[in-house]
Amino acid sequence: MxxxxxxxTGTAEPLAHGxxxxxxxxxxxxxxxxxxxxxxxxxxVPYPVVDLPKEIWSRLPTRQQEQALLxxxxxxxxxxDPATIVAAPGTQALIQLLPxxxxxxxxxxxxxxxxEHAHCWARQGHDVAVVSDCEPADVTIVVNPNNPTGxxxxxxxxxxxxxxxxxxxAFIDFLVPGxxxxxxxxxxxxxxxxxxxxxxxxxxRLGFAIAEKPIVDRIRxxxxxxxxxxxxxxxxxxxxxxxxxxxxxxARLAADRQKFDTHLTSAGxxxxxxxxxxxxxxxxxxxxxxxxxxxxGIHVRRFVRKPQWLRFGxxxxxxxxxxxxxxxx
Amino acid sequence: MxxxxxxxTGTAEPLAHGxxxxxxxxxxxxxxxxxxxxxxxxxxVPYPVVDLPKEIWSRLPTRQQEQALLxxxxxxxxxxDPATIVAAPGTQALIQLLPxxxxxxxxxxxxxxxxEHAHCWARQGHDVAVVSDCEPADVTIVVNPNNPTGxxxxxxxxxxxxxxxxxxxAFIDFLVPGxxxxxxxxxxxxxxxxxxxxxxxxxxRLGFAIAEKPIVDRIRxxxxxxxxxxxxxxxxxxxxxxxxxxxxxxARLAADRQKFDTHLTSAGxxxxxxxxxxxxxxxxxxxxxxxxxxxxGIHVRRFVRKPQWLRFGxxxxxxxxxxxxxxxx
Numbered sequence: 001m002x003x004x005x006x007x008x009t010g011t012a013e014p015l016a017h018g019x020x021x022x023x024x025x026x027x028x029x030x031x032x033x034x035x036x037x038x039x040x041x042x043x044x045v046p047y048p049v050v051d052l053p054k055e056i057w058s059r060l061p062t063r064q065q066e067q068a069l070l071x072x073x074x075x076x077x078x079x080x081d082p083a084t085i086v087a088a089p090g091t092q093a094l095i096q097l098l099p100x101x102x103x104x105x106x107x108x109x110x111x112x113x114x115x116e117h118a119h120c121w122a123r124q125g126h127d128v129a130v131v132s133d134c135e136p137a138d139v140t141i142v143v144n145p146n147n148p149t150g151x152x153x154x155x156x157x158x159x160x161x162x163x164x165x166x167x168x169x170a171f172i173d174f175l176v177p178g179x180x181x182x183x184x185x186x187x188x189x190x191x192x193x194x195x196x197x198x199x200x201x202x203x204x205r206l207g208f209a210i211a212e213k214p215i216v217d218r219i220r221x222x223x224x225x226x227x228x229x230x231x232x233x234x235x236x237x238x239x240x241x242x243x244x245x246x247x248x249x250x251a252r253l254a255a256d257r258q259k260f261d262t263h264l265t266s267a268g269x270x271x272x273x274x275x276x277x278x279x280x281x282x283x284x285x286x287x288x289x290x291x292x293x294x295x296x297g298i299h300v301r302r303f304v305r306k307p308q309w310l311r312f313g314x315x316x317x318x319x320x321x322x323x324x325x326x327x328x329x
Numbered sequence: 330m331x332x333x334x335x336x337x338t339g340t341a342e343p344l345a346h347g348x349x350x351x352x353x354x355x356x357x358x359x360x361x362x363x364x365x366x367x368x369x370x371x372x373x374v375p376y377p378v379v380d381l382p383k384e385i386w387s388r389l390p391t392r393q394q395e396q397a398l399l400x401x402x403x404x405x406x407x408x409x410d411p412a413t414i415v416a417a418p419g420t421q422a423l424i425q426l427l428p429x430x431x432x433x434x435x436x437x438x439x440x441x442x443x444x445e446h447a448h449c450w451a452r453q454g455h456d457v458a459v460v461s462d463c464e465p466a467d468v469t470i471v472v473n474p475n476n477p478t479g480x481x482x483x484x485x486x487x488x489x490x491x492x493x494x495x496x497x498x499a500f501i502d503f504l505v506p507g508x509x510x511x512x513x514x515x516x517x518x519x520x521x522x523x524x525x526x527x528x529x530x531x532x533x534r535l536g537f538a539i540a541e542k543p544i545v546d547r548i549r550x551x552x553x554x555x556x557x558x559x560x561x562x563x564x565x566x567x568x569x570x571x572x573x574x575x576x577x578x579x580a581r582l583a584a585d586r587q588k589f590d591t592h593l594t595s596a597g598x599x600x601x602x603x604x605x606x607x608x609x610x611x612x613x614x615x616x617x618x619x620x621x622x623x624x625x626g627i628h629v630r631r632f633v634r635k636p637q638w639l640r641f642g643x644x645x646x647x648x649x650x651x652x653x654x655x656x657x658x
């Protein structure tokens with residue numbers, strides 16, 4: 001009997017992402033520590049993780065804990081029925097899963113955008129095109145607001161009749177509530193929401209899909225039991241239910257983003273767009289700026305296909321702001 | 330354009346598992362708190378989770394952290410090359426994933442055993458048979474030692490030429506090291522190892538597959554980036570590298586298991602088998618015993634198809650031993 005082709009699917013090189021300081025540290029071995037990592041769009045001031053009960057670690061996550069998380073998520077996202085939300089160990093886990101749930105399709109990804117969507121659909125054998133305007137397809141994928149441009153499509157634009165629609169709202173949380181489709185979901189639509197970026201807890205691994213109940217049930221079934229860790233269920237429930245913290249974070253991020261834009265502009269960067277969590281700029285010598293920042297122990301995001309673009313996450317505090325400002329001048 | 334059949338796969342009722350006290354609490358509302366949950370085979374004395382650095386929660390998990398975990402796992406499992414190990418957010422995530430990686434197959438599950446294997450392969454459309462002796466198949470799945478019987482097959486038995494072999498070694502850790510296939514993997518074999526059961530940290534969600542490198546790469550690719558949480562990477566690395574803790578736990582569990590067997594035998598239970606983490610018994614009035622234990626706030630595992638069988642996890646400490654002993658007499 002012969003082995004089955006478990007390795008048959010072509011495995012492309014993994015995509016490059018921000019947030020991993022290993023390589024940049026090796027490239028600038030004399031840079032001052034600690035590094036300031038502005039290469040992601042993660043809230044630099046995390047929701048506090050304190051006093052977790054021991055059982056969160058030791059016991060299998062329970063349905064009751066999951067239910068409590070989904071109820072907090074429903075209130076937070078303005079979703080009427082918690083049964084139309086499913087929690088996963090990170091939005092990325094959902095991005096990996098969705099292409100396995102539909103037959104071979106024509107998939108249009110509105111882009112350029114977060115590359116994992118096209119990557120994951122293509123490697124599951126779908127016919128994927130990255131398009132600059134929505135065009136007919138079986139599955140349309142929109143990152144809204146877009147990453148890295150920050151371009152935001154109005155709900156009305158997204159409600160047009162088309163095939164299945166997947167809207168990745170990873171960076172929508174600090175915008176006006178009406179920007180999200182979550183509270184009034186069009187038919188055949190799956191909305192993805194991120195937890196780690198908003199609450200500055202990317203290590204927790206928690207994300208959500210919001211969709212019609214049969215789809216949510218199917219996703220939950222594919223994820224299987226105990227998909228989300230005990231700590232993620234507990235921290236997620238607390239954070240999603242804390243509207244005062246979110247309000248304060250929204251105000252702080254808006255002020256910090258404004259302040260940061262001034263620094264970036266002074267340094268010769270043209271602001272192209274962004275969200276409250278990151279800023280996309282063009283700089284005539286982006287490579288030179290990356291070098292300069294690297295020597296100061298500051299890591300930012302570059303884009304292979306857009307050599308003049310840089311994406312900056314926000315500094316966490318006054319001390320980081322001062323270091324970044326000094327490096328930029 | 331019509332929606333794609335994202336909900337097409339028949340979704341059977343989820344399987345019943347131990348470890349969720351919600352239903353049993355409702356059934357015995359007057360039982361004393363706290364409940365003693367013996368319905369799982371999880372080490373009741375967890376590895377201590379202390380002083381986690383804040384970055385574990387806030388930052389995206391890094392490749393460096395993952396590499397450090399895999400190196401600790403390789404030493405722990407006696408595996409020469411860490412690149413032949415992949416970490417997942419729980420063994421269950423791997424059990425969900427494997428049936429998606431092979432074309433429609435004849436699958437033989439040596440059973441009765443942990444039901445998720447047959448369940449997950451069947452719902453992905455494979456032709457699944459639960460067999461009492463290994464017979465020719467494309468994929469053979471063996472839980473070794475078996476859950477709930479504890480039956481242990483010698484490595485020689487498993488090394489026989491057959492199609493692809495998946496060995497779930499979830500309960501092998503407290504047995505002699507030579508019992509595992511991990512250190513000397515036969516061709517076409519995937520070994521699954523659990524973290525949460527051994528270290529009493531089932532909420533962490535961490536498990537491993539050990540296989541030839543192309544298979545491991547494929548599994549990692551399917552899981553995608555940041556599949557394992559920051560806390561799981563950190564706690565996993567620490568625990569897997571702590572051989573003194575494991576040695577002490579092994580001795581304690583062996584002594585506790587022996588003591589517990591005496592109590593169970595005195596209560597009219599016939600010991601059928603088990604592992605250092607649980608004991609499988611037959612009792613002529615198992616349903617009555619479950620009632621009695623339930624009224625004392627003690628939860629054990631029943632089996633729909635074997636009404637006289639009960640599986641007992643181990644009490645955590647002297648106080649729990651006393652409560653269980655009192656309830657049994």
